[in-house]
Amino acid sequence: MTLYAQFAAHLxxxxxxLTAEGTLPTGLNRRAVTVEPPRDASHGDLATNAAMVLAKPAGTNPRALAEAIAAKLGALGEVSSVAVAGPSFINLTLHEDRWREELRAIHAAGDDYGRSNVGEGVTVNVEYVSANPTGPMHMGHCRGAVVGDALSSLLEHVGHKVVREYYVNDAGGQVDVLARSVHLRYREALGEDAGEVPEGLYPGDYLIPVGQALAAEYGDRYAAAPEGEWLALFRTRAVAAMLELxxxxxxxxxxxxxLFASEAELQAAGKPEAAEAWLRAxxxxYDGVLEAPKGELPDDWEPVELPLFRSTRFGDDQDRPIKKSNGQWTYFGADVAYHFQKAQSADQLIDIWGADHAGTVKRIVAAVEAITEGRTRFDVKLIQMVRxxxxxxxxxMSKRSGNFVTLADVVREVGKDVVRFTMLTRKADAQMDFDxxxxxxxxxxxxxFYVQYAHARVHSLRRRAVEAGIAPALGTPDLSRLDTAELTLVKRLAQFPRVIEGAAQAREPHRIAFxxxxxAAEFHAAWNAGNDDPSRRTVIAGDASLxxxxxxxxxxIGQIIRSGLAIMGVEAVEEMK
Incomplete structure (x- = not known):
């Protein structure tokens, strides 16, 4: 049990x-009670809000309750001192040997330090990227891809079973446009001079190999054929090629x-009809008429009866149509069916969306609450643009790629680790510059660089010790040689498990980067102190014990950096190049 978990158990x-003694009533909800580092390190090592949270529901004086809790905490052998701050905050200072004990625990746990089972095997479906299958990935997709993948690893780290899912939007008009664009490239491959790519088609060179492959397979069979003869075939082949890309x-x-879930397959399997039937039951x-658009009515507007989902019952601004007047499913109707399908095999759902989808969050949250009858936790994480x-x-922009910067080009220029780490250096809903x-x-x-450099410096220390003629300790060294300043670093390390659990609960992987x-900053500061004062260096020639x-x-420190970077999908380098 890690230090913070242990003191939460003590509390x-x-x-x-106190409940058994009658100081507190039975049945108090303790979920808001925390044990965490104090905001000001001068106040101690740990702080708890227990008295502040529980005093009002317990009908007692916060200060009196804090004093009662503090008296019992002060009796713990690991606690050096306890103080009640303000009205009821309780600050604890631990004996330094408790931090030495935690350092041993970090080594004993190894890569499992920070790993937990708070997820209890609960299955979480994380749907991320889900870019239209109409071309290669561009940097507009990158941030959501990294956030979703890091979040998935984070949830696995705390004991969740995670399904990483990509929703393939292959049933809309954009894939018909893709098929027509490929048909143009197909005709070009047959020797036809098609000229400039017409407005409305995808211009990227990435479609040329698809057209060439179809020309090699079918010759000129579809060159002059009516669209109805080749559209479905070209659509299927184009989508498959784009997915591989x-x-x-x-x-x-x-x-x-x-998992790659196909919208076209979803509709072909009758899943939207099944979802509608379930909701109607x-x-x-219900069948109803939408309110007229606000302001001046367009000339072609007329009230039409449509199947409407009662989203206002779940906090939305208005009820939403699940079908169009022509009988086709609306985007929302298809999304309802898709989430209905996902919820049947997962306990919790997370969608990673671009910020341009913010307007649809309320309605899909309402739909998921309805189709899961409120039993499924559902989070939508909105990802802001990267400039x-x-x-x-x-x-x-790159004309060759179809007027966008490809993800592949960026990764090849700066490297996977740089891209992944950078995408997690700000909250997902904050805009980001990538220079x-x-x-x-x-x-x-x-x-x-700063975090990678810290790990590389740690790695270099063993070599320096060998050069100084000092062999690594057999077993645990004499940790009494570590002084108060050095134990401050242990206090930072001990926060890692609670950071991981907090990030997983909040669905915020950027907390790991922070x-x-x-x-890294504390480690570099300690390293620099050794440059100013040789006695503060890690390797002290002539003093093997220290x-x-x-x-x-x-x-x-190196172990914790490696563990955190692994969750982020970033390699911990051993040497800076």
């Missing part, structure tokens, strides 16, 4: 004891999905 036992692009980022879909810069100037110069800059201002940056203790601490 729970204390609250049980997309999978290859994602693989450059180390991203692989468990519960009076959640590409080169030395501060906007990057010009090609800055993301490879060797400076403190570049989080990717934590690693702070850890060197071995400091190496033990440094190894733990």
């Amino acid at each position: 729970d036992s204390i609250l049980d004891a 997309i999978k290859a692009d994602l693989a450059l980022l180390g991203i692989h999905h468990d 519960r009076d959640l879909v 590409l810069l080169r030395a501060g100037e906007p990057v010009k 090609f110069a800055k993301v490879v800059e060797a400076s403190k201002d570049n989080p990717v 934590y690693l940056y702070d850890l 060197t071995q203790a400091r190496l033990y601490l440094a190894d733990a």
